[in-house]
Amino acid sequence: MTAPVVVARGLRKAYGDVTVLDGVDLDVGRGEVLALLGPNGAGKTTTVRILSTLLKPDGGTAHVAGADVLRDPGRVRAAISLTGQYAAVDELLTGEENLRLMARLAHLPSREIRTRSADLLELFDLTDAARRVVKTYSGGMRRRLDLAVSLLSRPQVVFLDEPTTGLDPRSRNDLWDVIRDVVAGGATVLLTTQYLEEADQLADRISVIDHGRMIAEGTASDLKRSVGSAHVEVVLRSGAAEQLPTDGSVPDVRRILADIERRGVDVESWQVRSPTLDDVFLTLTGRPADASDALVGASTSRES
Amino acid sequence: MTATALAPAPLTTRVPRGQVTRDTNALIWRCVRRSTRQVDSVFISVLLPVMLLLMFVYVFGGAIDSGGDYVDFVVPGIILLTAGYAAANTAVEVATDTTNGIMDRFRSMPIRATGVLTGHVVASMIRNAVSTALVIGVAFLVGFSPHASALEWLGALGMIALFVLALTWVGVAIGLVASGPEAASGFTFVILFVPYLSSAFVPIDTMPSVLSTIAEYNPITPVTDTVRGLLLGMPVGSAAWQAIVWLGAIFVVARVASGVLFRRAA
Incomplete structure (x- = not known):
């Protein structure tokens, strides 16, 4: 790994009695894509919120692009972009207006605001919808606009918090293509996801998080081998x-x-199944990524 | 897609002079643009008070003895109701921002994020200027005949502006506390009812003693009395400074609370 751009050591966070992060360590090298994989409520979003200066940890340290997230949040903010689970764009503005507003707030030189907005609309296949109010966009279009907005400032580090949750498979594939292009551009990416396949498709390295702790780390093939x-x-x-x-x-x-046929058993149905996050969890923790996690995550999804 | 368009820029932390002002202007532009896309809600914030005005003047007015022309008595109350209602909409706007994630985006950018709130407040002031002008226009159509000098008009409008400013910041604080836009919209109804327990629609001395005591200490009473006095060319007395102290205090408390809530709501 090259010199890490994102470094976290011993991050802890609790809400009352509920421990959300229980000593999280993290390194992301320059130009690397790290996927933080885990079920709802595992602490993925909390980790991202701390690294993007939105939340103060109870303990531990974190540096992003060389700056301390607690002591120097301004420098961190200048180097990062955050795309959350909610497409954080203004519904009442058009796609173009959203981009130009955020370009101004990202302090782009005024002559670049128009050109860069137009370029990104083009890149993200939104030119035809540029003059339409975002309220009329589909889920996939919103996410693309959201990502376009977050790339306006050419961030060093891109945080993608569950970028494809809730998207249909086609929009998901489109968004994956866009994310691959972002990665090809040289940005460092920290991606959170509940889907092993997504981590597999996009990430160089995967960290598996559960109950606020890292429980495994490796490449996609490492993890797959383990399950x-x-x-x-x-x-x-x-x-x-x-x-x-x-x-x-x-x-x-x-x-x-053929083997099954030879045995002459009466088969009701069959399918080929790839390893899923559930399988990873079953193997790593000895229990499934259970429904109670999902419920906790649903009720406190902004903290998950 | 070309890789260069997405390549990271070299890291700089230089913030040009005047940047805070430019950021805030951009955020004001955003909120004003939002208002122009919700003309229906601005329209309703005018329609409702106008309907009340007509109802009070033509339905109840005859039965209320205000010691003069009732339309002249009630218009200041209706103006404040309009202002209050439109200002309360700020709560809905702020709550929308905090729940849909855009507030997080602003906070994670290298800007002074409280500019988001300033944007909402300025947009509210502008919306109110429009709706107040419309309501005053309708008031003239139904026979409102003020006796105010230019200076008194200025004083009355200044008092209304201070009222809107204070209430808008209360709206901001409510919007930051509310769990969502729906909860925040409940605030607009509270604001709609507070004026009834003041001198806005009927003289206080006609109320039962418990209510008249409440009405006497309702901050809307001195505000109404000041605006009414100025517009009708009557003595204002101590109402003006009472109103200024009340609104000043509400403004300061709401402003400080909003700042604290904004920083806390991480």
């Missing part, structure tokens, strides 16, 4: 279910199905 690869899930007519590991290739799946 086993894909498997063929077979449900028998008797109700019994079986999971058979596979590498996902056509010959391997054909071999497994």
